[in-house]
Amino acid sequence: MNLPASQTFMLSAGINVKKINALLKDANMTLSGAACEPPDKDEEGTVLDTFDAAVYNSGALLIQTKFNLTRIGWSGDVTVQAAPQLQWQFARQLPKGPVRDLLLDLSALRAFTPVGQVTISQDTLSLLDDEQKTCCRIESVTLHRGKFIWTWLRTRPMRGYNDSHTLICDILKNMGNPVLPTQALKLRISDYTSKPVIQLSETAPARQSLCTIVQTFLQVTRQNEPGLIEDLDTEFLHQWRVSLRKVRSVLTLFKGVVAAETLDQLKLDFKEIMQDTNMMRDRDVYLLSRDDYFALVPPQAHPGLGVLFDLLQQDRDEAYGKVKAMLKSREYKKQIKSIQKLFENPKALPKGPKADAPSKVFAADLVLKRYKKVCRLAKNITEKTPDETIHELRIQCKKLRYLIESAQPLFDAKQVKKLLKTLKGLQEHLGSFNDQSVQQATLAQCLDRYPETAPNATALAESIGALTAMLYRKQLAERQMIIENLSSFYSPDTQEAFNALFDLKTTKNKQAKPQVDSQGDKDL
Amino acid sequence: MKLIACYSNKGGVGKTATSVNLAYASALSGSRTLLCDLDPQGASGFYFRVKPSKKLKNNTFFEDTKKFADAIRESDYENLDLLPANMSFRDFDIFLSRMKKSRSRLNKVLKPVDGEYDVVILDCPPNISLLSENVFKVADRIVVPVIPTTLSQRTLEQLYAFFKQQGYKSSKIFPFFSMVQQSKSLHVETMEEIRGEHEQVMKTWIPFSTHIERMGVYRAPALTYAGKEGAVAAYEQLWQEVQS
Numbered sequence: 001m002n003l004p005a006s007q008t009f010m011l012s013a014g015i016n017v018k019k020i021n022a023l024l025k026d027a028n029m030t031l032s033g034a035a036c037e038p039p040d041k042d043e044e045g046t047v048l049d050t051f052d053a054a055v056y057n058s059g060a061l062l063i064q065t066k067f068n069l070t071r072i073g074w075s076g077d078v079t080v081q082a083a084p085q086l087q088w089q090f091a092r093q094l095p096k097g098p099v100r101d102l103l104l105d106l107s108a109l110r111a112f113t114p115v116g117q118v119t120i121s122q123d124t125l126s127l128l129d130d131e132q133k134t135c136c137r138i139e140s141v142t143l144h145r146g147k148f149i150w151t152w153l154r155t156r157p158m159r160g161y162n163d164s165h166t167l168i169c170d171i172l173k174n175m176g177n178p179v180l181p182t183q184a185l186k187l188r189i190s191d192y193t194s195k196p197v198i199q200l201s202e203t204a205p206a207r208q209s210l211c212t213i214v215q216t217f218l219q220v221t222r223q224n225e226p227g228l229i230e231d232l233d234t235e236f237l238h239q240w241r242v243s244l245r246k247v248r249s250v251l252t253l254f255k256g257v258v259a260a261e262t263l264d265q266l267k268l269d270f271k272e273i274m275q276d277t278n279m280m281r282d283r284d285v286y287l288l289s290r291d292d293y294f295a296l297v298p299p300q301a302h303p304g305l306g307v308l309f310d311l312l313q314q315d316r317d318e319a320y321g322k323v324k325a326m327l328k329s330r331e332y333k334k335q336i337k338s339i340q341k342l343f344e345n346p347k348a349l350p351k352g353p354k355a356d357a358p359s360k361v362f363a364a365d366l367v368l369k370r371y372k373k374v375c376r377l378a379k380n381i382t383e384k385t386p387d388e389t390i391h392e393l394r395i396q397c398k399k400l401r402y403l404i405e406s407a408q409p410l411f412d413a414k415q416v417k418k419l420l421k422t423l424k425g426l427q428e429h430l431g432s433f434n435d436q437s438v439q440q441a442t443l444a445q446c447l448d449r450y451p452e453t454a455p456n457a458t459a460l461a462e463s464i465g466a467l468t469a470m471l472y473r474k475q476l477a478e479r480q481m482i483i484e485n486l487s488s489f490y491s492p493d494t495q496e497a498f499n500a501l502f503d504l505k506t507t508k509n510k511q512a513k514p515q516v517d518s519q520g521d522k523d524l
Numbered sequence: 525m526k527l528i529a530c531y532s533n534k535g536g537v538g539k540t541a542t543s544v545n546l547a548y549a550s551a552l553s554g555s556r557t558l559l560c561d562l563d564p565q566g567a568s569g570f571y572f573r574v575k576p577s578k579k580l581k582n583n584t585f586f587e588d589t590k591k592f593a594d595a596i597r598e599s600d601y602e603n604l605d606l607l608p609a610n611m612s613f614r615d616f617d618i619f620l621s622r623m624k625k626s627r628s629r630l631n632k633v634l635k636p637v638d639g640e641y642d643v644v645i646l647d648c649p650p651n652i653s654l655l656s657e658n659v660f661k662v663a664d665r666i667v668v669p670v671i672p673t674t675l676s677q678r679t680l681e682q683l684y685a686f687f688k689q690q691g692y693k694s695s696k697i698f699p700f701f702s703m704v705q706q707s708k709s710l711h712v713e714t715m716e717e718i719r720g721e722h723e724q725v726m727k728t729w730i731p732f733s734t735h736i737e738r739m740g741v742y743r744a745p746a747l748t749y750a751g752k753e754g755a756v757a758a759y760e761q762l763w764q765e766v767q768s
Contacts, residue, residue: 131573131575133600158597159597160594
């Protein structure tokens, strides 16, 4: 079937049916529909999005009215499900439906909060010929925000009427340049991203690059503070912590760039700032997986698990109280601002012996050394390796990841992405292995904290026993997955790729680099 | 793909009204449906407001599969497409007679759209011709509207005789009574007589109805504007029976 593709148009005005009909007159055609009539009160809606504008960045708007929850993908489709009866913040709280599915895929953990109020009117216009036969349909959504208007149109071509489709597309194309709803409606959509683009110069001194990287990550930290204080969703804390950890890691990994005493002080500062958040994040991870835990154990262990989760929730609430107080404190504000200030001017940052090394050469050398360190650890991992060694491998992999991600702007993005993919695959299993280990320890602590004579003590003990057994089993399976993923991580291909990208001296001389084999290599 | 022909060698018995409403009922039930107007008068197309196909002239219908597929038009109703006729369809027999395997050409014509539709309904012109023989050969079922009058009864008998003589499967023939006026004793008696003679006469019958006649005014299947009227709703029932 030779059906033309649907076309989308976005106008910063309503659709002017009268004007279009004047243009269609010669072709003996008319456009019919009620589009752009003033919307009635029931169609007032709220544009919703996450802090990182997940919906908008996916090319869509999410609008909730009294009756509908609508996702308008401006290069795709309009998806609708009935508006939920109850207040909701997270996609998982929505009743089953196509919009819920899309939002779960898009952002399962983030809260959806109001971005702006609009009125919405939807219609399907028909392009009719002189026999009043429909030759093309046009779906329309018009949003009003005060005096601002944005109209989204999508043609639905019909078989056998290609010419009519071309005709109406040509007319709509001339109605104006495509305008995004933020522009047309003056909507303020968050430009936050947890992974901002960092611009680095290959030849700039390492100290300058370090400052750029640290400043960028610290901005991410600061951006997450209001949402964390309000406790909108668990991602605020997570990303606040990740950005600070990245700063800490980069400072340590860029060895010799910052003066030793400055680095020591910064390490202490970060430790102090982050210590209160450890418990909160740990409990968040549990609470987010609540359903998974219940699914892990038999139904008779569920009441005990309920007690456990009440305890975990209490911990979380207490920890949040501390974190909130810390973030709102003058000390924190003073401390974080002074850290930010320290990196504002690279020349003022107390320098170490490597401060003036050219960034690319310096970073490449660090990555390669770290990769080789990981390989050395990796090749000795077997089914009998102690847990501690696997944890060490996890930490080294994490460092390698932060290092590569920080230095990414200096190298070929495509190649780096490919290597990171292999690393991420391995890290996922290492992370799960560690989580299961930590979780078993936390469970044991919970049991110790709960008085033996308290009500439900037996139920709690039983459920913790069942859960620990399941976690141990999962951990064993994860260990196997780590071993499987490791071999690909230090395979000759991956090594070659690392060398090609980061071994600048050899690449420059176009000499083949000896590879690390699984039997070991003293050069590593 | 099921091929249902709506055929009668007598004119004015309600073939097009039946084709149009059966096609609509089929589409409504979720089947991807193509109504193929083989009658040069193009009445099916008229009812759907679809203009006659300009490019499907002379022998292109039988020989140019691309042009055939390009001539198909989406109707205003979901799942329902239409192949409109034009006046050149009146010469089908001339083109067919010049072709090899002239009695099975229709099969070849419909092959390219095989995967696109679940049901194809053929609105046939009222004659016994080479085209009709193509229809007899290729159709899975042939739905024959019969007004319960002497003349209609006679043409039905002629059809059965022709099938027997040419060796076509008369088990494909499914007559049903159309434009029935129960107030007329002739209609009632004739219906009884025909039912007595032919086992495959369908249970559903379509009463004479002004709502059906008004299809020409509304230019839409009667089921879209008078679906609750008994006479019109009978088409939906008829479609159920045709399928069973």
